[in-house]
Amino acid sequence: MPTAVLTVAFVTYGLLAPESLGTISAESFGWVTRHFGWLIILTTNAMVLFCIYLACSRFARVRLGAPEDRPEFRTASWIAMMFAAGLGIGLIFYGVAEPMMHFTSPPPGVAEPETEQAARAGIDYAIFHWGIHGWAIFAVAGLTFSYFGYRHGRRFLVSEPLRPLLGARVDGWVGHVVNSLALFATLFGVIPSLGLGALQINGAMSRLYGVENSDTVALALIVGMMVVVILSAVTGVAKGVQFLANTAMVASVLMALFMVVVGPSAFLGNSVVESMTSYLQNLLPMSARTGTYGQGEWVQAWTVYYWVWWISWAPFVGMFIARISRGRTIRELVLGVTLIPTAVSAVWFALFGGAATYLDLNGIADISSAVAADPSTALFSVFEHYPLTSVMTTVAMVLVALFFISGVDAATVVMGILSTGGSESPRRPVVVFWGVATAAAASVLMLAGGLSAIQSAMVVICAPFTAILIAMSVALVKQLRLDHPEGEAIPLVERPTEEQAPEGGTASRGELGPIDRVAAVAPRP
Numbered sequence: 001m002p003t004a005v006l007t008v009a010f011v012t013y014g015l016l017a018p019e020s021l022g023t024i025s026a027e028s029f030g031w032v033t034r035h036f037g038w039l040i041i042l043t044t045n046a047m048v049l050f051c052i053y054l055a056c057s058r059f060a061r062v063r064l065g066a067p068e069d070r071p072e073f074r075t076a077s078w079i080a081m082m083f084a085a086g087l088g089i090g091l092i093f094y095g096v097a098e099p100m101m102h103f104t105s106p107p108p109g110v111a112e113p114e115t116e117q118a119a120r121a122g123i124d125y126a127i128f129h130w131g132i133h134g135w136a137i138f139a140v141a142g143l144t145f146s147y148f149g150y151r152h153g154r155r156f157l158v159s160e161p162l163r164p165l166l167g168a169r170v171d172g173w174v175g176h177v178v179n180s181l182a183l184f185a186t187l188f189g190v191i192p193s194l195g196l197g198a199l200q201i202n203g204a205m206s207r208l209y210g211v212e213n214s215d216t217v218a219l220a221l222i223v224g225m226m227v228v229v230i231l232s233a234v235t236g237v238a239k240g241v242q243f244l245a246n247t248a249m250v251a252s253v254l255m256a257l258f259m260v261v262v263g264p265s266a267f268l269g270n271s272v273v274e275s276m277t278s279y280l281q282n283l284l285p286m287s288a289r290t291g292t293y294g295q296g297e298w299v300q301a302w303t304v305y306y307w308v309w310w311i312s313w314a315p316f317v318g319m320f321i322a323r324i325s326r327g328r329t330i331r332e333l334v335l336g337v338t339l340i341p342t343a344v345s346a347v348w349f350a351l352f353g354g355a356a357t358y359l360d361l362n363g364i365a366d367i368s369s370a371v372a373a374d375p376s377t378a379l380f381s382v383f384e385h386y387p388l389t390s391v392m393t394t395v396a397m398v399l400v401a402l403f404f405i406s407g408v409d410a411a412t413v414v415m416g417i418l419s420t421g422g423s424e425s426p427r428r429p430v431v432v433f434w435g436v437a438t439a440a441a442a443s444v445l446m447l448a449g450g451l452s453a454i455q456s457a458m459v460v461i462c463a464p465f466t467a468i469l470i471a472m473s474v475a476l477v478k479q480l481r482l483d484h485p486e487g488e489a490i491p492l493v494e495r496p497t498e499e500q501a502p503e504g505g506t507a508s509r510g511e512l513g514p515i516d517r518v519a520a521v522a523p524r525p
Helices: 002-015 018-056 073-084 091-104 114-129 132-151 160-171 173-209 214-233 239-261 264-283 283-289 297-311 314-324 330-361 367-373 376-382 388-421 430-460 465-483 505-509 512-517
Strands: none
Touching: 002 018, 002 173, 002 388, 002 430, 018 114, 018 132, 018 297, 018 330, 018 465, 073 160, 073 330, 091 114, 091 173, 091 330, 091 376, 091 388, 114 264, 114 297, 114 330, 132 160, 132 297, 132 314, 132 330, 132 465, 160 173, 173 214, 173 297, 173 314, 173 376, 173 388, 173 430, 173 465, 214 430, 239 264, 239 330, 239 388, 264 283, 264 330, 264 376, 264 388, 297 388, 297 430, 297 465, 314 388, 314 465, 330 367, 330 376, 367 376, 367 465, 376 388, 388 430
């Protein structure tokens, strides 16, 4: 209830004083990133090291569930869902936009703007921001939820994994505060995706139908699509949402293949290989850059912002990962969650960012100017120089809508779970409330200053969740050591047979429940 009241108060203030809200968000963003950016960067790097430790430790063979449990999904299906989780509105929006933004404004001291070196750095940093660091955050959250949920039978609440540290206090006001922070992180972590999706659909409509490209139209799109999400929550069409999410995943793959076929294939093939290699070579210096000497504003606006965005999605995506990973080992989860989506993201940016830089560097089109004018139309600016422009623009527009509807539908379910004490079946009015609250908060922030206000508010509100993520990691290690004392032999894991790992483990129950509904979609910022 307190969280709902604070959310209503936030929305009301935004409606009454949108300019004041925009100013406060911008100033608070600068203060948080200047004073705590180093801590956020350090925490994110620690999550990567923590994943490496878990994958190589004596706990790597521990099963997420009872010792006799076996994976509910076949490995191929599990990987497919990891692939789906690697895509979303963010990748569609930034696939061209981010590499080109870095191409024209690379990190200070890294490269001269609009050069081949800047083009390479642009793709490197795009992969960096969508690569292993972010997925390590998700892996830690998913592993923690899965271990405490399926090994110890705890509720799917963020406070429950903290029980080894806080004891019975998680059942009192401390637990309520933790869960409220998680709920706020989910709410404001989802909102930037709403803004990105609405702006990009507006950009596509502007190209196809001449619709005005403005915050007002984007606001109408947010409201319209949230109506669809709320109807989905009320009617419980979870299988329909699953179908939409799977369709979105297939459409993403086809769009990538289209670019390979009609684009400069040899150049793009080289871009994929070189970008992956360059990313690995520069991973350490990119990870350690905090902006101490002349790069502070760039690091705060990009890297710190991204890491907080990933952290804000940890409760949401953590539940998704936990749900589909029951019966797997710690090593399987960590390696699968961190490596596979990172590879997908790397290929995506190498293809679409590579296609854009190819057009720009060879004087075929001025993509960098188009991106500077309106990042939401970056992808469509590239499509204009290849066959089937209208078809591909329409596909991209529909794809963004599918990710929007399926992802936000699942997010409202998670917020319902968090606000009802971990109930796996939150009442429909509760889910509807959070759907309306999400749309309302996104709308007032759009009025307060557009996408920049949305992004600033997200960082300010979600940054405190960094401390909870650290505490969850410490609690997980403590519980693992209690459950498996030093010197205890953890048995080798037997490979499950096809009979032990039936395709689509929830099918036997006949319908999808709320947690399954979260697992049915591709939640991604």
